[in-house]
Amino acid sequence: MLNQAFRERAGELGFIAIGFSEPRTPVYFDFFVHWLREVEVGDMAYLRRNIDLRSDPRRLLEGLKTIISLAYPYPASKPSTPEGYTVSRYSTPQQQDYHRRLRGLGKQLCKSIQEMVPDSRSRICVDSAPILERSFALMAAIGFIGKNNMLIVPGHGSYCFLVEILTTAQLSIASLKEPENRCGSCTECIDSCPTGALKAPFYLDPSNCLSYLTIESEDDINKGIAGNMGNTFFGCDVCQEVCPFNRKGLPVVSLPSKDSILSMTEIDFNTTFGKTALGRAGLRKLKRNLRLLRP
Ligand code: SF4
Numbered sequence: 001m002l003n004q005a006f007r008e009r010a011g012e013l014g015f016i017a018i019g020f021s022e023p024r025t026p027v028y029f030d031f032f033v034h035w036l037r038e039v040e041v042g043d044m045a046y047l048r049r050n051i052d053l054r055s056d057p058r059r060l061l062e063g064l065k066t067i068i069s070l071a072y073p074y075p076a077s078k079p080s081t082p083e084g085y086t087v088s089r090y091s092t093p094q095q096q097d098y099h100r101r102l103r104g105l106g107k108q109l110c111k112s113i114q115e116m117v118p119d120s121r122s123r124i125c126v127d128s129a130p131i132l133e134r135s136f137a138l139m140a141a142i143g144f145i146g147k148n149n150m151l152i153v154p155g156h157g158s159y160c161f162l163v164e165i166l167t168t169a170q171l172s173i174a175s176l177k178e179p180e181n182r183c184g185s186c187t188e189c190i191d192s193c194p195t196g197a198l199k200a201p202f203y204l205d206p207s208n209c210l211s212y213l214t215i216e217s218e219d220d221i222n223k224g225i226a227g228n229m230g231n232t233f234f235g236c237d238v239c240q241e242v243c244p245f246n247r248k249g250l251p252v253v254s255l256p257s258k259d260s261i262l263s264m265t266e267i268d269f270n271t272t273f274g275k276t277a278l279g280r281a282g283l284r285k286l287k288r289n290l291r292l293l294r295p
């Protein structure tokens with residue numbers, strides 16, 4: 001009853017998949033720890049912190065009983081400048097940064113939980129807590145993890161944001177089944193990764209991943225790797241674009257021209273992109289990346 005009421009409310013707010021899981025050590029936690037020992041995480045050192053919290057989500061909220069995983073869609077069309085230079089789809093530069101938007105929606109859901117279970121407490125996570133979100137999404141049965149490491153929601157694909165609500169309310173939780181992987185013999189994402197960063201199924205080398213290098217990394221991008229950026233100057237969607245579970249979408253011109261971006265001051269940038277996901281990379285990185293693209 002509670003679950004159904006919650007699902008309906010989340011559906012009204014635009015979430016496309018909703019599931020519930022137990023607060024326990026997430027599946028693939030050992031794989032994650034092993035992977036962390038092997039790879040260079042560079043400017044994502046935060047991944048190495050709070051391993052104890054990642055292993056036991058009950059440390060994130062006292063009295064935690066249920067983890068709710070939710071998926072919220074973003075468009076299959078890629079934002080583009082008039083010349084055809086693009087940014088990753090999830091950046092949705094015409095909208096407020098998705099962290100803020102989804103937190104706002106999450107707050108409404110927390111309010112609904114409180115109305116249903118008055119003495120409950122809830123916490124929203126939108127990339128804001130050390131939690132293996134794809135593992136919990138899998139445990140909540142809202143999708144499967146593809147060989148490209150993305151959560152794939154059946155009927156929708158991987159073009160979606162993930163949100164978790166941790167709550168002390170006890171919702172009913174289905175018993176965990178053996179996770180199903182629907183990739184089958186497909187290896188499109190691995191074969192198409194322009195830098196070879198996707199070294200093997202589920203195994204990403206961040207130090208070669210264009211998504212990391214163009215958004216997170218403060219360092220210069222070496223010319224050899226930059227030659228694989230295609231026409232994208234923020235992120236990289238190749239391992240999702242080739243996935244047969246994703247819809248194809250034509251680029252949509254929703255960005256200023258390359259020259260306009262290159263001539264922006266910090267004030268211009270803050271006015272145009274400050275509240276969007278592009279704002280998180282900052283002007284210096286966007287200019288650095290744009291200058292690396294072929295004219
Ligand atoms: S985001 Fe791009 S570079 Fe990174 S693994 Fe996917 S295809 Fe490779």
Ligand code: SF4
Nearest residue numbers: 146147183186189243
């Ligand atoms: S491209 Fe193929 S192997 Fe990669 S995630 Fe999609 S279905 Fe799985």
